[in-house]
Amino acid sequence: MILRRLRIAASLFVPDVCYLCGAPAVDGEGPVCVACAMGFDRPAESPAALADTLRPRVMPRRAPFGTAAAPFVYTHTNGVGRLIRAGKYGDRPGLLTYLAARLAPMVPDDADVLMPVPMPWLKKLRRGYNQTEVIAAELSRITGVPVGDNLTARRHRSQASMRGAERRRAMQGVFRVRHADELEGLHVALVDDIITTGTTLYAAAEALLPASPGRLSALALAVTRQA
Ligand SMILES: [Zn+2]
Numbered sequence: 001m002i003l004r005r006l007r008i009a010a011s012l013f014v015p016d017v018c019y020l021c022g023a024p025a026v027d028g029e030g031p032v033c034v035a036c037a038m039g040f041d042r043p044a045e046s047p048a049a050l051a052d053t054l055r056p057r058v059m060p061r062r063a064p065f066g067t068a069a070a071p072f073v074y075t076h077t078n079g080v081g082r083l084i085r086a087g088k089y090g091d092r093p094g095l096l097t098y099l100a101a102r103l104a105p106m107v108p109d110d111a112d113v114l115m116p117v118p119m120p121w122l123k124k125l126r127r128g129y130n131q132t133e134v135i136a137a138e139l140s141r142i143t144g145v146p147v148g149d150n151l152t153a154r155r156h157r158s159q160a161s162m163r164g165a166e167r168r169r170a171m172q173g174v175f176r177v178r179h180a181d182e183l184e185g186l187h188v189a190l191v192d193d194i195i196t197t198g199t200t201l202y203a204a205a206e207a208l209l210p211a212s213p214g215r216l217s218a219l220a221l222a223v224t225r226q227a
Pocket of ligand 1: 019022023033035
Protein backbone atom coordinates (compact mmCIF):
# COMPACT_ATOMS: atom_id res chain seq x y z
CA MET A 1 0.00 0.00 0.00
CA ILE A 2 2.77 2.40 0.96
CA LEU A 3 4.76 1.36 -2.08
CA ARG A 4 1.80 2.03 -4.31
CA ARG A 5 1.31 5.44 -2.79
CA LEU A 6 4.96 6.26 -3.29
CA ARG A 7 4.73 5.26 -6.91
CA ILE A 8 1.75 7.51 -7.46
CA ALA A 9 3.59 10.38 -5.75
CA ALA A 10 6.68 9.77 -7.87
CA SER A 11 4.66 9.77 -11.08
CA LEU A 12 3.65 13.35 -10.41
CA PHE A 13 7.25 14.45 -10.88
CA VAL A 14 7.97 12.53 -14.07
CA PRO A 15 8.21 15.02 -16.94
CA ASP A 16 5.70 14.59 -19.76
CA VAL A 17 6.98 12.45 -22.57
CA CYS A 18 5.66 11.83 -26.07
CA TYR A 19 3.35 8.80 -26.01
CA LEU A 20 4.81 7.51 -29.27
CA CYS A 21 8.58 8.04 -29.08
CA GLY A 22 9.22 8.78 -25.42
CA ALA A 23 11.02 12.05 -26.13
CA PRO A 24 10.49 14.70 -23.45
CA ALA A 25 7.55 16.86 -24.41
CA VAL A 26 8.05 20.59 -24.64
CA ASP A 27 5.47 22.63 -22.74
CA GLY A 28 2.16 22.67 -24.53
CA GLU A 29 2.97 19.91 -27.01
CA GLY A 30 0.33 17.59 -25.60
CA PRO A 31 0.65 13.81 -25.51
CA VAL A 32 2.60 13.61 -28.80
CA CYS A 33 5.75 15.52 -29.77
CA VAL A 34 5.82 17.73 -32.85
CA ALA A 35 8.13 15.38 -34.75
CA CYS A 36 5.79 12.40 -34.30
CA ALA A 37 2.74 14.49 -35.15
CA MET A 38 4.43 15.62 -38.39
CA GLY A 39 4.87 11.97 -39.36
CA PHE A 40 1.20 11.00 -39.13
CA ASP A 41 -0.09 9.26 -42.26
CA ARG A 42 -2.65 11.35 -44.07
CA PRO A 43 -4.96 10.28 -46.91
CA ALA A 44 -3.39 10.80 -50.33
CA GLU A 45 -6.67 12.11 -51.78
CA SER A 46 -8.01 15.63 -51.33
CA PRO A 47 -10.84 15.89 -48.78
CA ALA A 48 -13.37 16.10 -51.63
CA ALA A 49 -11.96 13.03 -53.36
CA LEU A 50 -11.88 11.12 -50.07
CA ALA A 51 -15.52 12.02 -49.43
CA ASP A 52 -16.44 10.62 -52.87
CA THR A 53 -14.49 7.43 -52.20
CA LEU A 54 -16.03 6.94 -48.77
CA ARG A 55 -19.60 7.81 -49.67
CA PRO A 56 -20.79 4.35 -50.80
CA ARG A 57 -19.03 2.74 -47.84
CA VAL A 58 -20.56 4.89 -45.12
CA MET A 59 -23.88 6.13 -46.48
CA PRO A 60 -26.96 4.48 -48.00
CA ARG A 61 -27.56 5.70 -51.55
CA ARG A 62 -30.84 7.38 -50.62
CA ALA A 63 -29.29 9.37 -47.72
CA PRO A 64 -28.97 13.16 -48.16
CA PHE A 65 -25.18 13.07 -48.25
CA GLY A 66 -23.22 15.93 -46.72
CA THR A 67 -19.63 14.79 -46.51
CA ALA A 68 -17.37 12.05 -45.19
CA ALA A 69 -14.07 13.07 -43.65
CA ALA A 70 -11.08 11.70 -41.76
CA PRO A 71 -7.78 13.54 -41.28
CA PHE A 72 -5.57 10.45 -40.87
CA VAL A 73 -4.88 6.99 -42.22
CA TYR A 74 -5.08 4.10 -39.76
CA THR A 75 -2.87 1.04 -39.77
CA HIS A 76 -2.21 -1.42 -36.94
CA THR A 77 1.35 -0.20 -36.60
CA ASN A 78 1.40 3.51 -37.42
CA GLY A 79 1.39 6.30 -34.84
CA VAL A 80 -2.28 7.17 -35.27
CA GLY A 81 -3.17 3.48 -34.95
CA ARG A 82 -1.25 3.21 -31.68
CA LEU A 83 -2.92 6.35 -30.32
CA ILE A 84 -6.43 5.21 -31.23
CA ARG A 85 -5.96 1.72 -29.77
CA ALA A 86 -4.55 3.13 -26.52
CA GLY A 87 -7.41 5.63 -26.50
CA LYS A 88 -9.98 2.85 -26.89
CA TYR A 89 -8.57 -0.06 -24.95
CA GLY A 90 -5.81 1.43 -22.79
CA ASP A 91 -7.93 3.81 -20.74
CA ARG A 92 -6.22 6.84 -22.34
CA PRO A 93 -9.19 8.88 -23.65
CA GLY A 94 -6.94 11.96 -23.70
CA LEU A 95 -5.22 10.52 -26.77
CA LEU A 96 -8.58 10.52 -28.57
CA THR A 97 -9.21 14.10 -27.49
CA TYR A 98 -5.84 15.04 -28.94
CA LEU A 99 -6.72 13.47 -32.32
CA ALA A 100 -10.26 14.87 -32.23
CA ALA A 101 -8.82 18.40 -32.15
CA ARG A 102 -7.22 17.57 -35.54
CA LEU A 103 -10.59 16.42 -36.89
CA ALA A 104 -12.44 19.52 -35.68
CA PRO A 105 -11.61 21.68 -38.75
CA MET A 106 -13.42 19.06 -40.88
CA VAL A 107 -16.75 19.45 -39.08
CA PRO A 108 -19.06 20.93 -41.76
CA ASP A 109 -19.83 24.62 -41.18
CA ASP A 110 -23.56 24.00 -41.33
CA ALA A 111 -23.61 20.92 -39.07
CA ASP A 112 -26.45 21.12 -36.53
CA VAL A 113 -25.64 18.15 -34.33
CA LEU A 114 -22.77 15.72 -33.74
CA MET A 115 -24.03 12.17 -33.30
CA PRO A 116 -21.54 9.74 -31.76
CA VAL A 117 -21.97 6.15 -32.93
CA PRO A 118 -23.41 4.49 -29.83
CA MET A 119 -22.10 1.46 -27.99
CA PRO A 120 -24.26 -1.16 -26.26
CA TRP A 121 -24.57 -0.09 -22.62
CA LEU A 122 -22.90 -3.19 -21.19
CA LYS A 123 -19.83 -2.67 -23.37
CA LYS A 124 -19.69 0.97 -22.32
CA LEU A 125 -19.97 -0.04 -18.66
CA ARG A 126 -17.03 -2.43 -19.07
CA ARG A 127 -14.82 0.06 -20.90
CA GLY A 128 -15.83 3.01 -18.77
CA TYR A 129 -16.54 5.26 -21.75
CA ASN A 130 -17.59 5.22 -25.37
CA GLN A 131 -14.69 6.49 -27.46
CA THR A 132 -16.99 8.12 -30.02
CA GLU A 133 -18.59 10.22 -27.25
CA VAL A 134 -15.12 11.35 -26.15
CA ILE A 135 -14.34 12.41 -29.71
CA ALA A 136 -17.71 14.13 -30.21
CA ALA A 137 -17.36 16.03 -26.92
CA GLU A 138 -14.03 17.50 -28.02
CA LEU A 139 -15.40 18.37 -31.48
CA SER A 140 -18.29 20.10 -29.74
CA ARG A 141 -16.01 22.01 -27.37
CA ILE A 142 -14.04 23.37 -30.34
CA THR A 143 -16.83 23.99 -32.85
CA GLY A 144 -19.79 24.74 -30.59
CA VAL A 145 -21.95 22.17 -32.42
CA PRO A 146 -23.99 20.26 -29.81
CA VAL A 147 -23.73 16.50 -29.24
CA GLY A 148 -26.91 14.46 -29.74
CA ASP A 149 -27.90 11.26 -27.95
CA ASN A 150 -30.62 10.16 -30.33
CA LEU A 151 -28.98 6.91 -31.37
CA THR A 152 -28.91 3.79 -29.23
CA ALA A 153 -27.27 0.43 -29.89
CA ARG A 154 -28.20 -3.04 -28.83
CA ARG A 155 -25.73 -5.84 -28.32
CA HIS A 156 -24.40 -7.37 -31.49
CA ARG A 157 -21.77 -9.82 -32.67
CA SER A 158 -18.29 -8.55 -33.37
CA GLN A 159 -17.82 -7.88 -37.08
CA ALA A 160 -14.14 -8.70 -36.99
CA SER A 161 -14.41 -12.12 -38.60
CA MET A 162 -17.09 -11.21 -41.14
CA ARG A 163 -16.95 -9.91 -44.68
CA GLY A 164 -18.97 -7.46 -46.77
CA ALA A 165 -22.59 -8.53 -47.05
CA GLU A 166 -22.41 -10.59 -43.87
CA ARG A 167 -21.18 -7.57 -41.93
CA ARG A 168 -24.01 -5.44 -43.26
CA ARG A 169 -26.59 -8.08 -42.34
CA ALA A 170 -25.15 -8.42 -38.84
CA MET A 171 -25.43 -4.68 -38.26
CA GLN A 172 -29.01 -4.39 -39.52
CA GLY A 173 -31.30 -3.16 -36.78
CA VAL A 174 -28.45 -2.69 -34.28
CA PHE A 175 -29.00 1.06 -34.09
CA ARG A 176 -32.24 2.76 -33.17
CA VAL A 177 -33.22 6.40 -33.25
CA ARG A 178 -35.21 7.98 -30.42
CA HIS A 179 -36.91 11.38 -30.36
CA ALA A 180 -36.71 11.24 -34.14
CA ASP A 181 -38.70 14.48 -34.47
CA GLU A 182 -35.74 16.41 -33.01
CA LEU A 183 -33.61 15.67 -36.07
CA GLU A 184 -36.00 16.55 -38.88
CA GLY A 185 -34.31 18.78 -41.45
CA LEU A 186 -31.05 19.01 -39.50
CA HIS A 187 -27.53 18.37 -40.74
CA VAL A 188 -26.49 15.42 -38.58
CA ALA A 189 -22.78 14.54 -38.49
CA LEU A 190 -22.12 10.99 -37.32
CA VAL A 191 -18.91 10.58 -35.34
CA ASP A 192 -16.84 7.38 -35.24
CA ASP A 193 -13.22 6.54 -34.40
CA ILE A 194 -12.08 4.56 -37.47
CA ILE A 195 -13.63 3.93 -40.86
CA THR A 196 -12.67 0.43 -41.94
CA THR A 197 -15.35 -1.19 -44.07
CA GLY A 198 -17.72 1.65 -43.21
CA THR A 199 -20.43 -0.83 -42.21
CA THR A 200 -20.96 0.68 -38.76
CA LEU A 201 -21.45 4.22 -40.07
CA TYR A 202 -23.65 2.88 -42.87
CA ALA A 203 -25.92 1.14 -40.37
CA ALA A 204 -26.04 4.21 -38.12
CA ALA A 205 -26.91 6.43 -41.10
CA GLU A 206 -29.61 3.99 -42.15
CA ALA A 207 -31.12 4.11 -38.67
CA LEU A 208 -31.26 7.92 -38.87
CA LEU A 209 -33.11 8.06 -42.21
CA PRO A 210 -36.64 7.70 -40.73
CA ALA A 211 -35.89 10.87 -38.69
CA SER A 212 -35.72 12.79 -42.02
CA PRO A 213 -32.42 14.61 -41.43
CA GLY A 214 -31.74 17.38 -43.95
CA ARG A 215 -28.18 16.17 -44.42
CA LEU A 216 -26.02 13.33 -43.15
CA SER A 217 -22.24 13.41 -42.78
CA ALA A 218 -19.74 10.93 -41.42
CA LEU A 219 -16.63 12.01 -39.47
CA ALA A 220 -13.86 9.80 -38.11
CA LEU A 221 -10.36 10.22 -36.74
CA ALA A 222 -8.88 7.88 -39.32
CA VAL A 223 -9.63 5.70 -42.29
CA THR A 224 -8.02 2.44 -43.37
CA ARG A 225 -6.52 2.48 -46.87
CA GLN A 226 -8.45 -0.57 -48.02
CA ALA A 227 -11.76 -1.97 -46.87
ZN1 LIG B 1 7.37 11.68 -30.38
